[in-house]
Amino acid sequence: MFFHMYRNFVEEKLGSRYVESRRMDLAKSYEESSPATPVFFILSPGVDPLEDIETLAKPLICFWCKDHSTLGFTIASGRFHNFSLGQGQEMVAEEALEKxxxxxxxxxxxxxxxxxxxxLGTLEKLLEQYSEESHPDFHVFISAELAPTPEEHIIPQGILQNSIKITSEPPTGMLANLHAALYSFDQDTLELCTREREFKSILFSLCYFHACVAGRLKFGPQGWNGRYPLGARDLAVCITVLCSYLETHTKV
Known part of the structure; x- marks a missing residue:
């Protein structure tokens, strides 16, 4: 109740742009980052920055190459390392950082x-070391969940101070969820299927359905019996299946 009162007050006095969820501009943060300045994502439940990082990395241009080809920071090209820590992955992370x-x-x-x-102490030392002894194109993206209480905060101060901090909360409301779903696709995705009219129509329906499902999460067990963080990657899989289905079936 009080949240809606505060929201209405801010919207009335300052404008709707101060209460509407906006898509984070990762490209701008990337421009400000460097080998000495990692990008640190403070995650909320259901938020996964991996797809945004992959989308940002793919089209980067090699300006020192004669043909200005793309650098291709992808997992397939071996230029992008992605892994989740835990279960003995620390050594893998150290080797990947060095490489x-x-x-x-x-x-x-x-x-x-x-x-x-x-x-984390080892990670802090490695980041400090590689900030001075690394290739200029070396970039680090880090993510961690928000600590529930100040007492549970374990991230070293050095990592936080040297990083560009980005927080991204799940959108609230049907309209914000729908915008977030639609903004997760670029023009290349919209032109992915040869049956453009059917593809775009069903894509919008899937985004609308995704927004409905995501919106019900805020109601807890009254919304869904089990809490599943339905994210952009799940929606992307749906779009891939949709495109494959339309290309192989003449009748929808």
Whole structure:
């Protein structure tokens, strides 16, 4: 009740743009980052920055190449490392950091560092070391969940101070959820299928359905019996299946 009162007050006095959810501008944060300045994602439930990082990395241009080809920071090209920490992945992370810093043209994501509290001191030292002894194209993307209380905060101060912090909360409301779903697709996705009219129509329906499902999460067990963080990657899989179905079936 009080939340809606505050929201209405801010919207009335300052304008709707101060209460509407906006898609984070990761490209701008990337421009401000460097080998010495990682990008740190403070995650809310249901938020996964991996797809945004992959979308950002793919079209980056190699300006020192004669043909200005793309650098192709993708997992398939071996220029992008993505893994979640825990279950003995610390050594894998250290090896990937060393390799990425040495060769450049690598983008590394270290996920869920809140799960490896004892290793965070090592990570802090490695980031400090590679900030001075690395290829200029070396970038680090880190993510961790928000600590429930100040007492449970375990991220070293050095990592936080040297990083660009990004917080991204799930959109609230049907309209915000629908916008978030639609904004997760670029023009290339819209032109992915040869049956453009059917594809765009069903894509919008899937986005609308996704927004409804995501919106019910805020009602807890009254919305869904089990809490599943339906995210953009789930929606992307649906769109891939849709495109495949339309291309192989003449009748819808």
């Amino acid at each position: 990425a810093a040495r060769h450049g043209h690598w983008v590394l994501q270290v996920s869920n560092i809140h799960l490896v509290a004892k290793w």
